[in-house]
Amino acid sequence: MALNEALNEQKSVLVAALEQDDTGPLEELLPELRAADIAEILEGILEEDDDASTVFSLLNLLSIERRANVYGYLPAEAQEELAEAMSDETLLALFEEMGSDERADLFNLLDEDRREGLLRRMARQEREDIKRLASYEEGTAGAVMTSDYVAIPSGMTVSQALMRVRQTAPDAETVYQIYVLDEEGRLAGTMSLRQLMVARPGARVDDLMIKDVISVRVDDPQEEAARLVARYDLLAVPVIDAEERLVGIVTYDDAMDVAESEATEDIHKGMSIGQLEDGVSRVPLWSLYRKRVIWLVLLVFANLFSGAGIAYFEDIITAQVALVFFLPLLIGSGGNAGAQAATLMVRGMAIGDVGLKDWGKLLGRELLVAGSLGVTMAVAVAPIGILRGGEAVAMVVAMSMVTIVLFGSLLGMCLPFLLNRVGWDPATASAPLVTTLIDASGVLIYFSIATAILSGL
Amino acid sequence: MALNEALNEQKSVLVAALEQDDTGPLEELLPELRAADIAEILEGILEEDDDASTVFSLLNLLSIERRANVYGYLPAEAQEELAEAMSDETLLALFEEMGSDERADLFNLLDEDRREGLLRRMARQEREDIKRLASYEEGTAGAVMTSDYVAIPSGMTVSQALMRVRQTAPDAETVYQIYVLDEEGRLAGTMSLRQLMVARPGARVDDLMIKDVISVRVDDPQEEAARLVARYDLLAVPVIDAEERLVGIVTYDDAMDVAESEATEDIHKGMSIGQLEDGVSRVPLWSLYRKRVIWLVLLVFANLFSGAGIAYFEDIITAQVALVFFLPLLIGSGGNAGAQAATLMVRGMAIGDVGLKDWGKLLGRELLVAGSLGVTMAVAVAPIGILRGGEAVAMVVAMSMVTIVLFGSLLGMCLPFLLNRVGWDPATASAPLVTTLIDASGVLIYFSIATAILSGL
Numbered sequence: 001m002a003l004n005e006a007l008n009e010q011k012s013v014l015v016a017a018l019e020q021d022d023t024g025p026l027e028e029l030l031p032e033l034r035a036a037d038i039a040e041i042l043e044g045i046l047e048e049d050d051d052a053s054t055v056f057s058l059l060n061l062l063s064i065e066r067r068a069n070v071y072g073y074l075p076a077e078a079q080e081e082l083a084e085a086m087s088d089e090t091l092l093a094l095f096e097e098m099g100s101d102e103r104a105d106l107f108n109l110l111d112e113d114r115r116e117g118l119l120r121r122m123a124r125q126e127r128e129d130i131k132r133l134a135s136y137e138e139g140t141a142g143a144v145m146t147s148d149y150v151a152i153p154s155g156m157t158v159s160q161a162l163m164r165v166r167q168t169a170p171d172a173e174t175v176y177q178i179y180v181l182d183e184e185g186r187l188a189g190t191m192s193l194r195q196l197m198v199a200r201p202g203a204r205v206d207d208l209m210i211k212d213v214i215s216v217r218v219d220d221p222q223e224e225a226a227r228l229v230a231r232y233d234l235l236a237v238p239v240i241d242a243e244e245r246l247v248g249i250v251t252y253d254d255a256m257d258v259a260e261s262e263a264t265e266d267i268h269k270g271m272s273i274g275q276l277e278d279g280v281s282r283v284p285l286w287s288l289y290r291k292r293v294i295w296l297v298l299l300v301f302a303n304l305f306s307g308a309g310i311a312y313f314e315d316i317i318t319a320q321v322a323l324v325f326f327l328p329l330l331i332g333s334g335g336n337a338g339a340q341a342a343t344l345m346v347r348g349m350a351i352g353d354v355g356l357k358d359w360g361k362l363l364g365r366e367l368l369v370a371g372s373l374g375v376t377m378a379v380a381v382a383p384i385g386i387l388r389g390g391e392a393v394a395m396v397v398a399m400s401m402v403t404i405v406l407f408g409s410l411l412g413m414c415l416p417f418l419l420n421r422v423g424w425d426p427a428t429a430s431a432p433l434v435t436t437l438i439d440a441s442g443v444l445i446y447f448s449i450a451t452a453i454l455s456g457l
Numbered sequence: 458m459a460l461n462e463a464l465n466e467q468k469s470v471l472v473a474a475l476e477q478d479d480t481g482p483l484e485e486l487l488p489e490l491r492a493a494d495i496a497e498i499l500e501g502i503l504e505e506d507d508d509a510s511t512v513f514s515l516l517n518l519l520s521i522e523r524r525a526n527v528y529g530y531l532p533a534e535a536q537e538e539l540a541e542a543m544s545d546e547t548l549l550a551l552f553e554e555m556g557s558d559e560r561a562d563l564f565n566l567l568d569e570d571r572r573e574g575l576l577r578r579m580a581r582q583e584r585e586d587i588k589r590l591a592s593y594e595e596g597t598a599g600a601v602m603t604s605d606y607v608a609i610p611s612g613m614t615v616s617q618a619l620m621r622v623r624q625t626a627p628d629a630e631t632v633y634q635i636y637v638l639d640e641e642g643r644l645a646g647t648m649s650l651r652q653l654m655v656a657r658p659g660a661r662v663d664d665l666m667i668k669d670v671i672s673v674r675v676d677d678p679q680e681e682a683a684r685l686v687a688r689y690d691l692l693a694v695p696v697i698d699a700e701e702r703l704v705g706i707v708t709y710d711d712a713m714d715v716a717e718s719e720a721t722e723d724i725h726k727g728m729s730i731g732q733l734e735d736g737v738s739r740v741p742l743w744s745l746y747r748k749r750v751i752w753l754v755l756l757v758f759a760n761l762f763s764g765a766g767i768a769y770f771e772d773i774i775t776a777q778v779a780l781v782f783f784l785p786l787l788i789g790s791g792g793n794a795g796a797q798a799a800t801l802m803v804r805g806m807a808i809g810d811v812g813l814k815d816w817g818k819l820l821g822r823e824l825l826v827a828g829s830l831g832v833t834m835a836v837a838v839a840p841i842g843i844l845r846g847g848e849a850v851a852m853v854v855a856m857s858m859v860t861i862v863l864f865g866s867l868l869g870m871c872l873p874f875l876l877n878r879v880g881w882d883p884a885t886a887s888a889p890l891v892t893t894l895i896d897a898s899g900v901l902i903y904f905s906i907a908t909a910i911l912s913g914l
């Protein structure tokens with residue numbers, strides 16, 4: 001994790017003060033720092049120093065509320081490491097102060113024996129909450145939601161509802177959206193605190209609330225929750241179970257985190273890198289190797305088609321070795337243009353800008369753009385063709401350039417649609433896959449054109 | 458724009474009802490639809506039908522508040538098209554209801570004559586606001602901020618502040634964060650509505666507020682505002698001018714939009730595609746061509762180094778044509794591994810997970826991972842080398858594979874750091890650039906190893 005300069009300096013001051021037992025700077029600096037920044041400083045210390053004692057000394061200087069807050073900002077690995085070194089008592093005290101979603105995540109990091117032991121020592125309500133939240137599969141809305149929301153029963157007046165908000169304020173993740181439940185706990189409506197505040201105190205919430213509530217199911221993918229929050233500018237999206245009972249909410253800040261990690265996953269996928277369980281500087285090496293090697297080896301075998309293609313054209317190559325000079329250039333250019341086209345489609349689909357039925361229109365557009373790109377690149381390469389291989393070779397190279405760039409771009413553009421059509425993730429159309437396919441077809445195109453033109457000479 | 462099935466069906470119902478002048482479905486369906494969905498339906502209609510009259514008929518069925526709301530969700534192109542067909546009166550009425558940030562964006566889309574004419578007909582305060590917001594350069598915090606926030610003068614009590622919130626509620630973008638200003642309009646502190654609601658009504662806001670406020674400057678890049686909102690889980694980040702006066706806020710929903718478009722820009726940059734001014738299905742073809750062609754042509758010239766390398770090794774190639782079979786495979790594999798390494802670093806830097814000083818540690822990690830990848834791929838390719846070219850060629854190919862993958866990965870990993878170091882955007886280390894560089898060096902590595910091993914035979 002990269003600390004910026006200011007944070008790095010604060011870290012040094014804190015560590016030095018701890019080592020010299022000098023409480024002055026600690027008492028001065030710590031209250032000024034925000035939880036996210038303290039977490040980053042602690043992470044920096046943990047990385048440099050295998051011993052967690054400095055981190056514990058710092059954490060112990062914070063109130064338990066603040067400690068819980070800082071804890072939520074630490075990456076999973078650091079949370080796990082610290083939790084292992086903590087007594088059950090400290091961990092239980094921390095649990096009580098943490099947000100329900102972060103608590104469940106931390107709980108899931110502990111080994112099973114410890115989890116059982118901790119559960120036995122919790123109050124019933126807390127235990128049920130933690131067990132329920134910890135049970136949802138990773139990647140679902142249930143796994144990122146919090147159960148700290150403000151819910152009121154149907155039938156309340158505005159002033160009763162406001163009173164309830166005031167009571168819940170210290171614990172709820174957000175008090176700015178209020179959810180109204182019927183007798184069975186089903187989500188009947190929602191109202192914003194803003195609406196509540198301007199409403200007549202005696203009015204009934206049921207008459208004012210929005211009844212057609214946007215919600216997600218607890219087993220929906222977390223991206224769906226994030227997408228709804230972003231699309232409708234929500235503060236939080238309510239999460240319901242199969243019986244339509246409200247079980248949690250996904251707040252906008254968690255939705256932002258989900259969106260960021262989804263974007264990272266998409267970017268990695270674009271290079272055929274599997275989903276990493278942690279940041280690139282922290283993920284175990286073995287895991288990083290595995291997430292990269294699979295496609296690389298698959299593509300080694302796919303690339304053998306290029307080799308087979310070349311072998312097939314051995315005669316023309318032997319006759320005109322100058323053709324080989326342009327091989328990396330032509331297949332490389334086709335690969336670049338194709339990877340661009342694929343990336344534009346994959347990202348367009350990811351953000352909902354491109355759909356399956358836009359295919360025809362986009363194909364027409366790509367035909368025009370890629371054709372122009374191909375001609376431009378052919379013009380750029382032609383003089384060098386003349387210089388290195390004479391006019392005939394230059395003609396072969398220029399014609400191949402147009403054909404390969406056009407073919408590669410259309411292939412790159414269509415592949416995400418095809419994959420989507422057969423139910424695969426369109427992002428599988430990664431740059432490495434697209435360039436490998438274009439390598440093989442580029443070889444065939446190039447040497448076929450060469451054979452047609454040069455063997456007549 | 459891709460409409461999902463439900464929206465598409467609703468669109469058909471609406472269009473059919475309009476054509477038959479059948480108000481029943483319109484009155485039933487329209488109130489149920491959300492502004493974001495109506496906007497998407499209108500966009501769908503605009504795309505199929507050049508005539509904007511259907512869209513206007515639909516818009517006219519909505520209240521002016523709702524219309525303003527829908528308008529904010531339309532892409533710039535559609536906003537511009539509709540605004541051009543609107544009378545000044547309608548546009549002024551719309552302006553009055555729109556959020557100040559969206560209004561300024563729309564204003565900026567109009568041509569200058571019209572802008573002047575509209576400004577003359579506005580109330581003074583509105584005119585100043587729109588002129589100010591429209592003046593900030595695109596991409597800055599100023600250009601995405603809104604001036605509809607709740608600010609109170611220093612010295613108020615909690616109950617006075619709550620009263621002010623109630624008065625401002627209908628107009629402010631968010632009422633959940635209150636900003637306290639000193640006599641000069643400088644940001645003195647901030648307080649959340651939640652804190653206000655649980656505080657003693659007679660307490661003074663100045664005693665309770667957070668004084669160390671996170672803020673951005675009006676000319677800071679919009680990404681900085683988005684980054685702060687995400688990092689500190691803010692509802693909004695206040696924007697201050699050079700005199701530290703509060704001039705606006707960037708709310709979390711706008712921050713999410715900024716983060717999404719930044720991610721898109723990064724993904725495109727990863728394939729050497731310049732920043733598009735609109736979605737891929739809407740951006741003008743000429744613009745799409747320009748944003749793609751520059752790097753493609755630059756890389757054509759860069760790829761000539763590969764050609765020159767091959768020309769230098771003409772003798773060994775003529776002697777052993779089988780070597781050419783493996784050329785696309787080797788440079789392709791190196792390119793893939795290198796593009797992976799570069800992408801991991803670029804994304805890590807973008808989300809603040811990797812910093813300049815992590816370079817040494819990450820280099821060590823990459824050395825281990827890329828070494829293992831190279832060996833794995835060499836093992837995969839060796840049997841085919843024996844099959845196609847005999848043992849000596851297989852040895853050349855396997856050794857080249859390890860060397861090229863290792864070299865390519867290290868090059869891909871280091872390039873973003875180097876670019877960052879010299880003040881360039883690390884994302885310039887795109888997959889096409891990295892693979893092109895590896896193409897050229899791969900040729901040299903491969904044929905050098907071949908010359909060393911095979912010419913001794």
